[in-house]
Structure formats: C-alpha cells, structure tokens
Amino acid sequence: MSKPINPWKLPGYKAGQNVACKVVAAEPGGYAVNIPKDNLPGFLPTEEKLKVGEEILAQFVCVHNNRILLSSRFSSTSVGQFGYVAPTSQVNWGEQLEGAAAPAEAAMGDEAEAAFRVWTETNPRKLHLRRAVDLLMPPVQDAVPNRFKIKDYDLEWLITDLEGGMRTGCVKASSEEQLSRSAMLMYRGRVVGCIYGSKKMNDAHPTEQSLAFMLRDLALPETEVTVYDLPEKVTLAMSSLFMGYPVQRNDEVGSRAYFDYLCNWFAEKKQTACLAINMSGGHGMCLAFVHNGDYIGAFYVEDQTFSEDIGFVQGLLEKDPQASVEASILPPEMTSAAMRFGFNLTMAQKAHL
Numbered sequence: 001m002s003k004p005i006n007p008w009k010l011p012g013y014k015a016g017q018n019v020a021c022k023v024v025a026a027e028p029g030g031y032a033v034n035i036p037k038d039n040l041p042g043f044l045p046t047e048e049k050l051k052v053g054e055e056i057l058a059q060f061v062c063v064h065n066n067r068i069l070l071s072s073r074f075s076s077t078s079v080g081q082f083g084y085v086a087p088t089s090q091v092n093w094g095e096q097l098e099g100a101a102a103p104a105e106a107a108m109g110d111e112a113e114a115a116f117r118v119w120t121e122t123n124p125r126k127l128h129l130r131r132a133v134d135l136l137m138p139p140v141q142d143a144v145p146n147r148f149k150i151k152d153y154d155l156e157w158l159i160t161d162l163e164g165g166m167r168t169g170c171v172k173a174s175s176e177e178q179l180s181r182s183a184m185l186m187y188r189g190r191v192v193g194c195i196y197g198s199k200k201m202n203d204a205h206p207t208e209q210s211l212a213f214m215l216r217d218l219a220l221p222e223t224e225v226t227v228y229d230l231p232e233k234v235t236l237a238m239s240s241l242f243m244g245y246p247v248q249r250n251d252e253v254g255s256r257a258y259f260d261y262l263c264n265w266f267a268e269k270k271q272t273a274c275l276a277i278n279m280s281g282g283h284g285m286c287l288a289f290v291h292n293g294d295y296i297g298a299f300y301v302e303d304q305t306f307s308e309d310i311g312f313v314q315g316l317l318e319k320d321p322q323a324s325v326e327a328s329i330l331p332p333e334m335t336s337a338a339m340r341f342g343f344n345l346t347m348a349q350k351a352h353l
Contacts, residue, residue, distance in 0.1 A: 013068075015114035017060045021070060023050045028265060029247045033058075035068065042068035045123070045245035045331070059122060062115040062338035065274045067352035071122040114342040119339070124206035125242055127326075128348050130197045132204075133183045135287065136170045136238070137299040139229070140306055145228035151221035158218065158225070159345045163189040169229035175217040182214040185242065187235050190342025193242030207242050208343060213348050233296050236330060240274040243341075244328040256317040258325050259288075263310075267293040272330040277313065280322040288313050 013019070021033040021042055030045035036055075044058055058070035115328070127135065138144055150158070162171065166189040173182045178198055196210035217223050226254035230238075231305040249258065259275065266273055270293040277286040290297040317323055334341045 005081065013060050013063075015111055016060060019058055019060045019068075019070060021056060021058055021098065023052050023054045023056070025052060026050075028262075028327075029245050033070065038092055040068055042070050044070045044072075044333075045329075047246060047248050048073065054227070057204040059118055059182075061118050062111070062336075064331075064333040064336040064338050067130050069331055071119055074087055078182065084272050085209055089136075110340070111137075112338060115333075115339040116341060118333075119334075120206075120208060120343075122241070123243075123245060123252055124208075125244075126206050127195060127241065132197060133172065133181045134192075135195065135241070135285075135303055136172070136183045136185055137234070137287075138305055139169075139186055139228040140231065140234070143228060145226050147224070147226050149221070150218055151224045155215070155349070157217075159349060162186055162227075163345055165318060167227075167229065168232050168235050169227070172226040173214060173221070174224045174342050175220055177220055177222060178217050178236055180213070180217055182210065182217060184211060184214060185235060185239055187232070187239060189329045190340075191345060191348070192235070192239035192342040192345075208348075211343060211348050212351075215345075230297075232326070233291040233294075236272050236335065237291050237296065238273050238287065239293075239334075240328040240330040241276070244273065244330040247327040247329060254317075254321045255313060255319065255323040259313065262325070262327050263290065263295055266290045266329075267295075269293065270332075272332070274328050274330075276326045276328070277316065278324045278326075279320050285318075286313060286316060 019035055019042075020037065021035050021175045023044075024032045024034050026032075027043070031044060031050055033044050035042055036038070044056075048055070058072060061069040061071050063069070073286065073334040107278055158171075161167070167186050168188055169186055171184045171186065174180070178334055180196065180198035181193070184191050191207070194207045194210040194214060196205055198213070218225070247262070251258065253261070255277070259277075262273075262275060263272070267290075271290065271291045272292055275288040275290070277288065279285065279344040285301040286298050287301065289296045293312050297306055297312075298305050298313045300312075317325075333339055
C-alpha cells in the first residue's frame with residue numbers, strides 16, 4: 001500500500017519538475033501511475049494510448065487527496081506526446097532528469113500559482129465550435145445582467161469589481177472596431193475560461209491567449225460589455241471545457257448508454273465535469289453539468305435555456321442515438337488548496353499592456 005502523502009511536506013517535488021512514472025491502470029481521461037522513486041500514486045491525464053508497465057516522463061503539478069496530479073512533459077513534435085522511454089532496467093533516470101528544464105517552476109515562487117501555470121501551459125484547450133461565445137450560458141432564475149459600454153466606466157474599474165467582488169459568472173464583450181465577440185468565465189474573481197472570436201481571425205485560441213485579445217478589446221471605449229453572475233457549481237462544471245481534460249472513448253454503445261455510464265462514474269468518483277452533446281446532423285448542442293458527482297443541469301445552446309431535469313438530456317439522447325457525447329473532467333486538485341485556480345486579471349492586463 002502506498003504511503004499517505006502530505007502535500008505540504010513532499011521534499012524534492014515542485015510544480016513543473018520532471019518526474020519518472022510507471023503506468024498502472026487505465027482510467028477515464030488518462031492513467032493511474034506510480035512514481036517508483038518514492039512509491040507514490042499519481043494520475044496522468046492523456047489522450048494517448050499507453051500500456052500498463054510503460055515508463056514515461058511527466059511533470060509534477062500538485063498533490064490532493066493522497067494522489068499526485070501529473071501533466072505531459074513533451075509535445076507531440078518531440079519524442080511522442082509523453083516522452084516514452086524504455087523500461088527502468090534500461091534507463092538511468094538520473095541522467096534522464098538531470099538538467100531537464102522545468103520552465104513553469106523557474107519563474108514562480110508560489111507553488112499554488114505555479115501548479116496552475118504548469119497545468120495550463122501543458123494542457124491548452126481550444127474550442128473549435130461555431131458561435132462559441134454562446135456556449136457560456138446566460139443568467140439563471142431571470143437575473144438581470146449589467147450592460148454598458150466600457151467608456152461609461154473603464155477597464156480598471158471592471159477588473160477591480162470582478163476581482164474585489166470575487167465574482168463568479170460571465171463577462172461578454174462585443175467590439176465593432178475589432179469585429180469581435182468574446183466571453184470570459186469567472187470563478188471567485190479569477191478567469192477559468194475565455195473564448196474570443198473575430199472576423200479578422202480564423203484560428204481558435206486557448207484561454208490565456210483569448211484573454212489577452214479580450215482585454216485589448218475591453219480597452220476600446222466603444223466596446224459593449226455584459227456582466228452577470230452564475231451559480232458556482234455550474235461555473236466549475238462549465239470550466240471543465242477550458243481547464244479540464246477530455247475523456248477518450250473506445251466503445252460502441254449508444255449515446256444514452258454512454259451518458260448514463262459517465263454520470264454513474266462521475267457520481268461514484270465525486271467528479272466535476274461537463275458533457276458536450278452534439279445532436280446528429282448539426283441539429284443542436286447541449287452542455288450537461290456535473291459537480292462533485294451530482295448532476296446539476298443542462299444548457300441547451302440553440303435556445304439558450306437551462307434545465308435541472310436530467311430527463312431533458314436523456315430524452316434528447318433517446319430520440320437521437322447517433323448524437324455524440326464528449327466529456328471533460330475538472331481535476332479535483334484545481335479547486336483544492338494545492339492550486340490557485342484561474343488566471344489573475346490584473347496580472348493578465350499588465351502582461352499585455
């Protein structure tokens with residue numbers, strides 16, 4: 001049995017550090033692994049197919065619930081996405097790890113902040129979806145959003161209001177000058193997702209880059225802004241699209257059976273996740289939200305409505321067995337004391353002045 005891990009007393013491990021680990025078993029979204037050096041359990045999210053017993057290099061992110069969260073060490077253009085190496089008997093791990101840079105660690109002394117940076121730098125998610133800004137749901141329970149032009153206040157006031165007020169919700173912006181629409185998802189005053197779209201750009205961008213573009217637009221006087229709150233549980237589940245890891249499926253079951261399987265697994269493991277359901281033939285999209293294992297509702301993008309009834313989604317899938325169901329899981333480490341979840345708006349603004 002692996003020894004308990006104290007996240008505050010784990011000598012020799014820092015966010016961004018290279019770690020040798022051994023694949024133990026497959027799990028939805030990745031693999032359970034073991035770190036042979038200290039016989040510690042861990043989890044490595046990956047879309048790659050790995051074999052039990054393989055040894056790879058990964059990056060240490062943080063510790064939570066007696067398990068180490070790891071992230072990919074190498075890009076797919078180097079030595080395979082996760083840097084596969086030979087079995088331990090054929091490798092001198094000291095030579096493999098010596099001098100290997102840990103870029104995210106070097107610039108940050110705050111381990112919780114560094115852990116978040118390591119995760120986002122090695123897991124950049126892009127939303128390649130039509131009308132992506134509409135994926136961030138409107139206010140629930142008939143709440144009235146605050147709408148204004150940024151010139152009526154200013155960007156500094158907006159950032160102070162969002163951060164100082166520890167706002168959880170959404171900020172949307174529209175700029176005629178940049179021909180753009182953008183939206184950021186906020187959790188307790190920090191950005192946990194951002195989408196940016198412009199007729200001047202064709203490519204999708206991960207959250208940090210989208211946030212830089214959005215802040216640029218928010219500095220323009222005529223930019224129109226909409227701000228509203230959202231429930232924390234919904235926000236965390238939705239943030240899985242931006243900050244979580246995707247679950248790869250290799251089964252042939254129908255959409256309803258797969259949806260039920262995922263919901264049961266999330267409930268058993270107390271996971272927070274978002275399930276993106278695309279109806280066949282391009283006939284609509286629905287986002288279903290799970291928080292700590294509990295199903296909390298679904299957002300139907302086409303008519304911008306929210307339903308707490310799981311029967312709504314089940315009914316859609318019963319009528320459309322060919323619908324695709326894709327899940328993204330938010331690691332529990334994200335909202336633990338081991339990580340400072342989300343991008344700091346003030347720092348992001350200063351970085352892109």
